[in-house]
């Protein structure tokens with residue numbers, strides 16, 4: 062016997078497979094039920110440790126098909142007054158005494174060869190006829206699964222014996238058929254798939270319409286004779302994940318899947334058949350406590366149990382004849398999709414320990430095996446008559462039928478959902494009926510089209526995310542640059558300025574880099590999306606009837622794009638709201654500081670006129686008084702009707718002393734933007750006018766407003782403001798009325814003002830005096846269209 066599972070070597074092949082350990086009982090002929098999974102139980106001998114401890118045997122084999130779990134113990138008869146007493150020990154727990162029937166039960170003395178003869182030997186006939194076959198060994202840790210599968214040099218396991226049988230039959234049929242045999246050996250460990258013959262990065266599973274479930278990237282090894290096969294088996298076994306547990310010092314912690322692919326061509330008829338034999342050594346099905354580990358081993362155990370539970374659920378669903386089988390719940394079940402139900406002849410070997418120490422695990426294994434027995438398999442031959450690529454046609458038809466069923470089910474549930482929604486809202490375009498073709502070719506095109514649209518949707522989703530992130534980055538960059546431009550005004554010294562500039566510069570660079578990376582990815586994704594669009598077009602060219610489906614999918618795509626846009630604008634709003642909050646905080650703080658500084662300066666008599674004017678302008682801005690509005694057409698408006706003149710404020714057409722000769726009247730139009738200084742002057746003028754309107758009794762009405770002259774000299778021009786926005790300056794009507802009376806008294810002295818040329822202004826009266834004459838506010842609401 063080999064000392065370690067990893068020491069597996071080519072077993073001695075000189076032994077006659079059928080002669081050395083003949084099975085004494087006929088097993089297969091009358092026990093195998095072709096339609097169902099063939100379930101056999103193998104009871105291992107007690108270990109030395111189990112023998113020495115005061116250990117009870119919980120398994121009794123009644124006959125070759127029946128095993129009794131926790132059999133009733135035969136009590137020593139107890140007599141009282143010569144009468145035998147029943148239930149003598151009332152403290153003792155009643156035995157379960159459960160009887161289970163299987164296709165065959167192998168006892169402690171059965172060799173691997175006997176197990177082979179009684180379980181997997183017949184599979185080779187089936188395989189040679191073009192059917193898929195699979196063998197599972199199931200059981201708790203230490204129950205004898207690996208011993209059954211791999212065995213030892215003296216007692217080779219069923220994998221070795223089954224493949225020997227395959228080569229034997231191959232040789233026998235050599236003259237009639239051409240054979241190609243390939244194999245893969247992989248393990249599923251912690252929900253990842255690894256090639257045991259080429260260990261490396263984990264492999265992924267893909268569903269292929271033609272070949273069913275395939276392991277992407279696994280290497281198939283071609284085998285001509287049995288020598289290389291056993292070397293490969295030993296090599297793979299060395300790479301298998303093993304860790305000692307409390308129950309087994311060489312416990313296999315992964316599910317090992319050994320698959321042999323057979324392709325045969327009948328020379329006479331050119332008939333080609335393909336079949337696959339899968340031999341699966343499952344990891345232990347024990348409870349967590351049996352491994353005695355926590356941490357990594359516990360996680361490992363949890364993953365093993367997860368996949369075995371998923372396998373159990375699939376078995377239950379298959380046994381109950383349900384339509385939906387949850388193959389996708391674990392990697393193991395996905396991988397074994399075509400090895401469980403459907404087109405496959407399956408054998409399950411349930412390994413159990415007879416020791417009471419494994420009471421619960423044994424009980425669970427027997428129950429699991431009983432469930433598996435109920436699975437009904439419908440085995441189909443994988444045969445085609447030509448050498449074309451259709452050698453998996455049968456499998457394809459099966460899969461398409463299944464997909465058809467699933468799609469019909471989806472349509473039914475969608476229609477139901479649609480009906481229930483229609484009472485609340487109009488059905489949207491995405492809820493439209495999506496016809497499913499009944500013809501197999503069309504169904505294939507339909508499925509492909511759906512997949513392409515799904516891929517496209519994912520790409521679009523990612524592109525939208527990137528586009529949105531890119532635009533937000535551009536906005537952030539703009540804000541950073543704005544901050545950069547403010548630096549010179551806010552930093553105290555050049556060191557601080559440089560520090561700020563460098564920080565902001567780095568942020569801008571980072572945003573540039575991010576934008577570039579995003580742009581690159583967008584370009585790639587768009588290229589892929591274009592390829593998919595072309596593929597979609599090709600399908601639509603082949604079958605124009607799918608146009609309706611395509612329209613529905615395009616509508617879904619558009620709806621998803623619009624949703625993404627809405628999300629994007631929400632993000633932009635959030636960003637800008639955040640920025641606004643920051644700015645309001647700055648302005649609040651800033652105005653307090655400025656006010657305090659200005660008041661201090663004024664207190665010390667240091668506030669110049671210019672500074673005061675600036676300060677007043679700033680304060681007005683902070684109060685929300687932002688602009689003066691001018692009429693569009695200066696010429697026509699100024700020289701037009703009296704009512705328009707009544708609404709005209711001429712603020713400062715009269716010069717300050719010393720520069721009245723070259724004055725010209727300036728009328729701003731809406732499209733003109735006055736300079737910063739001009740705006741300030743206008744604001745001050747307007748403010749002054751308002752003050753005079755609101756306080757008509759002010760004695761120095763004739764004195765021009767403070768600073769105006771100086772400013773006008775600087776400007777060297779006369780400024781005419783035709784109109785002020787009343788809602789900006791908020792002229793209160795009662796005060797207007799009051800001021801109106803005063804203006805009435807002075808009306809006699811007024812001349813309608815059209816345009817003041819330098820000659821008319823030679824009296825050098827203060828501007829305000831004349832401007833007052835044109836300030837003829839009216840109680841009538843001002844015509845809206847004139848206020849822009």
Ligand SMILES: Nc1ncnc2c1ncn2[C@@H]1O[C@H](COP(=O)(O)OP(=O)(O)OP(=O)(O)O)[C@@H](O)[C@H]1O
Nearest residue numbers: 105201202203204205206207208309312313344345
């Ligand atoms: N039928 C048998 N006859 C003799 N020895 C056996 C038999 N079954 C199992 N053993 C021995 O019991 C021990 C545990 O068996 P094995 O490693 O096959 O268990 P296992 O079910 O594969 O456990 P694990 O799931 O932890 O890998 C081994 O030393 C093996 O040689």
